[in-house]
Amino acid sequence: MALSDDEKTLLNRLQIKVMRTERRNRVLEAYYEGEQRVEQLGLAIPPELRRFLTIAAWPGTYADEISARTTLEGFELPDATEADEELWRIWQANGLDAESKLGQLDAIVRGASFLTIGAGDADTPDAPSAEGGDDDRERTAEIPLITVESSDEMAVELSPRTRQPVAAAKFYTDTSVAPSVAHATLYQPNETIWLERRNAAWAEVDRDVHNLGVVPVVPLVRGARLAKRDGRSIFTRIIGLTDAAARALTNGQVATEALAVPQRWAAGLTPADFRDPKTGETLPTWEAYFGALWASANPEAKFGAFSAADLANFDTIVSLYAKLVSGVSGLPMRYLGQATTNPPSAEGILADESRVIKQVEDFQTALEAAYERAMKIAVRIRDGRWDPRMEQLETQWRSAATPTRAQAADAAVKLVQQKIIPREAAWVDLGYSAARRKKLAELFAAEEARDPVAEIARGLAGNVPPPAPADANVGG
Numbered sequence: 001m002a003l004s005d006d007e008k009t010l011l012n013r014l015q016i017k018v019m020r021t022e023r024r025n026r027v028l029e030a031y032y033e034g035e036q037r038v039e040q041l042g043l044a045i046p047p048e049l050r051r052f053l054t055i056a057a058w059p060g061t062y063a064d065e066i067s068a069r070t071t072l073e074g075f076e077l078p079d080a081t082e083a084d085e086e087l088w089r090i091w092q093a094n095g096l097d098a099e100s101k102l103g104q105l106d107a108i109v110r111g112a113s114f115l116t117i118g119a120g121d122a123d124t125p126d127a128p129s130a131e132g133g134d135d136d137r138e139r140t141a142e143i144p145l146i147t148v149e150s151s152d153e154m155a156v157e158l159s160p161r162t163r164q165p166v167a168a169a170k171f172y173t174d175t176s177v178a179p180s181v182a183h184a185t186l187y188q189p190n191e192t193i194w195l196e197r198r199n200a201a202w203a204e205v206d207r208d209v210h211n212l213g214v215v216p217v218v219p220l221v222r223g224a225r226l227a228k229r230d231g232r233s234i235f236t237r238i239i240g241l242t243d244a245a246a247r248a249l250t251n252g253q254v255a256t257e258a259l260a261v262p263q264r265w266a267a268g269l270t271p272a273d274f275r276d277p278k279t280g281e282t283l284p285t286w287e288a289y290f291g292a293l294w295a296s297a298n299p300e301a302k303f304g305a306f307s308a309a310d311l312a313n314f315d316t317i318v319s320l321y322a323k324l325v326s327g328v329s330g331l332p333m334r335y336l337g338q339a340t341t342n343p344p345s346a347e348g349i350l351a352d353e354s355r356v357i358k359q360v361e362d363f364q365t366a367l368e369a370a371y372e373r374a375m376k377i378a379v380r381i382r383d384g385r386w387d388p389r390m391e392q393l394e395t396q397w398r399s400a401a402t403p404t405r406a407q408a409a410d411a412a413v414k415l416v417q418q419k420i421i422p423r424e425a426a427w428v429d430l431g432y433s434a435a436r437r438k439k440l441a442e443l444f445a446a447e448e449a450r451d452p453v454a455e456i457a458r459g460l461a462g463n464v465p466p467p468a469p470a471d472a473n474v475g476g
């Protein structure tokens with residue numbers, strides 16, 4: 001079946017959106033890596049001084065800190081007290097422990113990334129077996145395929161009514177063949193179409209009429225606004241300050257090279273003093289300045305030196321920009337290379353990071369809806385029906401705060417001793433995973449079963465006979 005005119009128009013519209021996003025992403029990626037170009041700084045530097053360019057890598061520090069504190073630990077169904085094992089099996093079978101981190105970092109840096117959900121196929125192997133070898137089973141519809149996609153390759157259109165995708169497309173190039181081939185996948189509520197670029201036009205390769213009723217693509221968005229649902233980069237407010245700091249650092253590098261050492265002066269020189277004595281050619285300006293000029297046989301030549309320049313003003317201006325970035329981003333000053341006099345206490349650290357923690361919690365709230373929708377679609381693909389329990393699915397997150405281990409353990413012990421929370425809740429507060437909590441419960445149960453005092457108590461209660469004394473048969 002060939003693409004309809006509406007499908008062609010939709011595909012072209014989404015491709016234009018991807019191309020525009022890709023251009024913006026290149027700039028944001030440069031700021032993340034600390035590789036922004038001189039032109040982006042608005043600073044005219046002569047070619048011979050470009051090696052002095054110094055970049056403040058604060059955007060990358062900001063993004064990495066938010067990303068490192070955003071960790072999903074499980075999914076909980078209504079009326080359950082522990083993470084659902086089947087949902088977590090789908091999550092881990094798709095390698096989303098690591099892949100979700102990549103998607104979250106892209107959402108932080110670029111504003112958005114995407115999850116695509118589909119039925120597993122025979123070409124996609126399942127997760128490694130528990131014994132450590134490759135599992136011989138092949139992925140089936142019981143383990144839906146969930147992948148994380150970049151906004152460099154994918155775009156969506158949202159319904160103005162439901163705010164959910166009504167169409168999506170992915171554009172990518174297969175470089176494993178020569179010549180390389182451009183591909184596209186068009187996602188619609190009831191069908192998915194795979195296309196290939198042939199003769200400067202998109203040709204349909206395959207079409208899957210799945211009748212899901214929803215587009216199996218979920219955006220992971222950071223910083224969405226009512227009028228800007230596509231999200232925005234976390235760098236938006238600090239790019240100008242980062243550029244200003246880079247200009248100050250670059251000027252400081254040049255000043256260090258030229259003014260940190262006392263400047264010298266010369267008087268009474270003639271044009272002959274600026275020529276190479278062997279070749280007679282005029283010396284290059286920088287070679288004359290830094291080298292042979294200071295040795296002259298001219299009796300009229302006089303030399304001297306000025307006092308070295310004080311470069312403390314560059315430290316002052318960079319510290320000022322760091323304070324402004326801290327004020328805008330909420331990052332503690334020590335994260336921006338500004339050391340404090342005394343090391344902070346545990347309470348001081350928590351107070352200092354309060355704005356960062358709140359940003360992470362708000363980001364988690366935005367991700368919750370996306371991950372829950374993705375798992376809802378995955379269960380629909382697995383079971384062939386919509387599970388009403390999934391409407392109340394909850395995500396479990398690791399704490400975004402960074403208290404010390406001793407501090408967290410001490411708080412958990414006090415809460416359990418005062419019977420404010422049960423022991424299992426303390427394990428959650430300490431950051432143990434669902435699998436780890438299950439193993440701990442089994443270990444405690446086995447330990448209690450071996451406890452002789454507990455066995456006697458059960459025997460006295462009439463549950464089991466108490467153990468016989470060790471010398472019961474001695475004597476007669």
